[in-house]
Amino acid sequence: MERYNAMNISNETTDQEKKIKITVRDLDLFYGDFQALHKLNIDIADQEVTALIGPSGCGKSTFIRTLNRMNDVIDGVHITGTISYETRDIYKNYDPIELRKKIGMVFQKPNPFPMSVYDNVAYGPRIHGIKDKRTLDEIVERSLKQAAIWDEIKDRLHKPALGISGGQQQRLCIARVLAVEPDVVLMDEPTSALDPISTSRIEDLIDELKKSYTIVIVTHNMQQAGRISDTTAFFLNGVIEEVGATEQIFFSPTNPKTEAYITGKFG
């Protein structure tokens, strides 16, 4: 109860100036009999970067996957509580297909499809019914430019996507998500499989993208969370221990567990 109050306080201070995109209330998630997430409550603000931090196995990835119903794919997962996207309950009033079009996702390991760069980016628009070659060309170019990879890749659009470097593949995956014009982009440790240079390019990109998208990012790397996020949520054992403005979480955490984690006592 104490924790809930603390969160409400921190939310109250932000609610006044920020528009809330996603609201999570009393979310429980079970893998069969095992409860992985306990009574999560969090508001995700529009055009901000929300970072989810915490030690391995604390439920960050599981949580981010509930936001666009990717856990539906896994057998034996069921949830209680509500997640609302723009006030509509995503589990009751949304078709997952429609939802995922609005809430895209970038995964930990770059996962371009085994086809050409162009076909990868055009995949989303194509399945949503765009057939016109010129429109597709425009979408591909715009998405690749937004993902800051156009200059590197424009001469190799028709080469296999699996042939480009890991960092480029991840930016291609981001471009692929942007091509369906989502509202929210979920990123599940997007840089953990990349080298430092690729990581910094992705971070710059995230900084650029937050001007037009709402971004939720899971990260293992606290410096990264500090550098790029506006709001940070600290997860521990399937519970959100603390959520607040990134500066507040990093410099004056209210929860002793957060402080212990931030200062490297565990994790």
Place this chain on the structure above:
Amino acid sequence: MSPLSQTKKAHLQEGIAKGIIWFFVVLTIVILAWIILYVLYRGFVSINHLHYQVTDTIETAAAGPDHPAYPISMIIQRKVRLKDDLTSAELFEMYTKRRQPNWGDITGQNLDVELFALTTESEEGTAGAEIILANRENYSKHVTLEKDGEAMIKAVSSTPGGIGFIPSAMVETLPRSVKAVPIRRIAAPVNASVKKIVENVQIQTIDNDDLLAIFTGKVKNWQEVGGIDLPIRPVAYSQNAGIRGDILNLVLGENNEPAEQGILYVDTPEVFFETIDSLPGAIGMTYWEDVKDIDDRPMITFDRLEVRQNLDWHYLVEAPARSGKWGGISTIIINTFFLILFTLLFSTPIGVLGAIYMVEYAKQGRVIRILRLGTETLAGIPSIVFGLFGFIFFVGMLGLGIGFISATLTVTMMILPTIIRTSEEALKSVPLSFREGSLALGATKLQTIAKVVVPAATPGILTGIILAVGRTVGETAVLIYTLGSNYELVRGPSSSARVLSLHLYNLFSEAISFDRSFATGAILIFIILLVNYSTTSLIGRLNKKAGK
């Protein structure tokens, strides 16, 4: 133990292990290469020991004993693929047979023999009749008579499968469409005592070298050439015997001299046969046509090793005849491809869709486990069991009869498990991240499967299909009871047909031709190599396109 000796021991172990692995690798490669190369070798080269009543001695210009001044030469039309020569026995058979003879028995091609002879009004015509018919019989009704050499050449050259004879002098000026064929007509009658069985020994055959050794005096006893213990008494015509007097020198050739002692010379055929009949251990050489009582007379059989080209393009393009004894295998190759095509047409969609269901849609519970166990069991069942099933179910219960449709369905049943299992593995090996990536873009499950999962699994699925094609091409047991053995082109769903493996089985089991069995085997190997190569390159291209 010191660290140094431990290192040494590790090195030694490594060396021994490497050696063993290397040995087995080499052994495997040698065995595989040997099998494939042996079948291909026997497919391309036929090596046969053939038995003849006549010696190896050939005559391009043959004169009849009563017409020594008018030698004749046999000519054939070029289309006849006769490699070397004809024997008197073959000529006699052709020219007197009641039914129209066929070249199939001699050259393997399915082509009627068109017989021509010169009228007996000319000297050469009488000589030809003497050589071919031995004055024992008349020409059959299939023989066309021509008045002279010119007309003969014209007739033979314009008739496919034609054979005839001309005065030898005209051989020099033959047109390209006709060629002269040497004949072999020297036989070796023996005294009955030579062919007796004594202590389980009986002479079987001798070869040309043995014959030369006998008449040059190098061999004195039948024992030395595989017969019983009996002195050899060679009998030959003397120089007074007219044209027959040349036989001895003709057979011996320029490099051999007849034995100084021991050869008994005779002047006439009557004396020759009297001598042979009365003298134990006697062997003589005379024209085959001189031997009037050919079926009763003891004669020496000659063994000849014939090494020839076996598989040629004619075998691929000609239709089979006489159970595959004559002609080629063109219709059978086409039937084989039809069977592959239709089997794949049935089995690929069912197999791949089944695998998609099992991997992507079905709940991974007990039902799927049972289904998987079932397909695995079916994949291991001997094909003859499928043949039995197909025979009872498709042929009998459904009343489809023995024919193409029953065979296709039965083979489909047989290869389905293979396709399902390999497709399943291929689909399972597509990373989950591809599926998630697609779903996260708002794709439906069907779109994800059709556009991402199946394309990514295509190389694996293709591998399964090649395995299935391999099984189809090599399948015999299933087809014996469902496809029948008609070697004509398949005409419809219910027509009986024969495919390559079945043809090979029939050729071999009915002892039709060993050479043709190997030729068919070589073609089978080629088809498998072709299918494997083209699919491997296709998979390579797919992988390259995907960037793997």
